[in-house]
Amino acid sequence: MEMDTSTSRIPDHPSGRWRTVHLFPGQGDFSVGALVRAVRADASMRTAAEQVFEAIDGVAGERGLRPLGPWLLGPTPPTARELAADAVGAAQLALFGVSMTVHHALCRAHGEPLAVVGVSFGEIAALTAAGVLTLDDGARAAHDLARVLSSCPGGLTLLSCPERTARDVIDGAGTQDVVVAVVNDDRSVVVAGSVAELARVEKTAAETKVTALRLRLPFTSHHPALQAESEAFAAAVRAYDRAEARFPVHSAVAGRAYTVGDDLPRRLADCLVRPARVPDVLHQVALCEPDVVFEAGTGSALASSARAVLSRHPTLVRAPLAEPGALPMTFPR
Template sequence: MAFLDIDALVGLFPGQGGYRKGALASFWDEGDPVLRGVLAEIDEVALRVLGTDIGSQIFGPAAAIPEGPELFQLAVYTVSVATYELLRVREVEFGLLVGHSMGEFAALVAGGALTVAQGAEMLCHRIAATAGTSGGMLSLSCDVRRVEQILDLAAEPHVVVAVVNGRSQVVVSGPEQGLARIGAVADALGLPAVRLPAPAPFHNDLMSGVRTEVVKRLGRVRCAPTRTPVYSPILGRCYRGDDDLVDILGMHLVTPVRFDTTITRLHEAGARVFMEVGAGRTLTGLVKAAHPQVVILPALTEPAAVDTEDTDEPVDVPSPQPSTTDEEVMAQLRAIYAAALDYPEDVLTADAHLEAELGVDSVKRIQLLGRVGRHFGLEPSAVNGIADHETLGDIAGQVIASLEASGGR
């Protein structure tokens, strides 16, 4: 990779988990013409290919978390593309664009290789082709060598390393039974494991049939050369003018993502300034964790898009007592999460969705579960037992059940 100017801004486009409820809502409420124009293009494609739109689900008075992980992906794409367009009219210029997994669709649109409609069409056909696929993805809080040892120990040949985000977060994908076995091994080793809201075992040879169907559906899309370089963590290089995007984006389904290596290569090439083009700060958090001296710039500041740094400072909350009541457990959980996320406690209602509404991505969820486990004195198996729960109320219920089972209340 050619050396980057130290002042060049690198735009990072999030993947599967990169949506937050309320993202860009203020622009929608104000009738921003850029956002409305992007939504019109995407909704036209979504209605034609999927039989539903995305705009009415994530904007307006009926806005909610999109139904199903498939439309969650379209919401991620919509927010990223719209954010980029809003930045562009504000004359924000990028020296390099990087997409994480399905975030490459939005990055290629921002880079000029695809139009908004073309990117939406490719993603919608991928979503349609994935429908009915079994399996999923599991995030493990350890390094890739440890994960490979776990895979060898579990002897599940169809579970593979799908994504390496950094030294302490690796995602595996595979069939349901295999993921359950990996989760059990991680549990026995005391390693937090979180099931991700992915509708299929992405970045795995199990997706070969879907890859064939995607390529068949898309045929040959005529794309333009990128006006801004787009680096692919899957290809390990920038896209070139002679690349067959249909074939490459189909190949993504069966090829692992090495975001950790990407971060290293970008830093070695001189990248020092980063911005996450979408909701949240998951990717910039990974960059900052690897290279604390880099500069992270916010994209579009909105109250609903607030995220937090990944810190692990002690939380000042009351110590649990043997007679802890249900209300006290919930109060202590709210205090832990409020202090870690820098949210007022009244925002942390029992039914608030941690990821989609509060911006707690899988990395942060693992960190917070560790705090919860230490605070309440839970065994690792009990901590892993609450890893898949999406609301504070559900987590409180599991903590209470664990305390009762261990005689801790």
């Protein structure tokens, strides 16, 4: 029988804190509204957000962007459309800031996590959370990646099917450049390619009763054709100091935890050219036997994948900013 990880009881610990893992998502599931509701509902979230965005806004100013903290946390926050239409990098800095906000609020409630998982863009936040990058340099890397992605034409489409079916759909469409970009779980795959060829894949998906949804991201990623862009991003990250991680950082692209011997700028840049496979690293962090796995973002797509993948593990999975009743960060036992 499969265990319902959304309602599993958390064991009591003498310390009163839980053993946690934090999941840092990519860019396809971001909501300004979820952040606004969270900071208005929970004082710990508000405090963490103000502190995180104060640091990020120093980088925003250095890069010629408007301060994000007053905009996102003020009385008239932007819509998702307004944020996306702002200067290149504003949306990515906002997502990075929210991920770091959730991480800091969770650490105050439960202490540092046993491990973290980074998925695509979320690897920058995961490495920052573990202390490999400073908060300032993590924000700089997020903006660096945004600038690189702005020169990566194409798109990303979510297919609601297993990877094998997704590959059959791609083959059936007869496309030349569409590839599997992200495997979320056994029912959700993201494919990447040119806009024209993604349209052919979506048409074939509809003909074969596979649900297809074009993500609202104006670029492609996880595509082998982006080698030059990958090199440019690696060169940008190489300029920043790096420290040893305080806890394991699992990469959905590398398929494992990073080690001290890894060339981290190169590994981060792999996110542009190699696929991410989320189930592999979720199974790895399950071996840490966490009490709770938290999604450190505004959405719940990664938490949904974690529930599907970890259905046989006695682990609670929560998306604090997206799920009703998930705030405050501490829940009654």
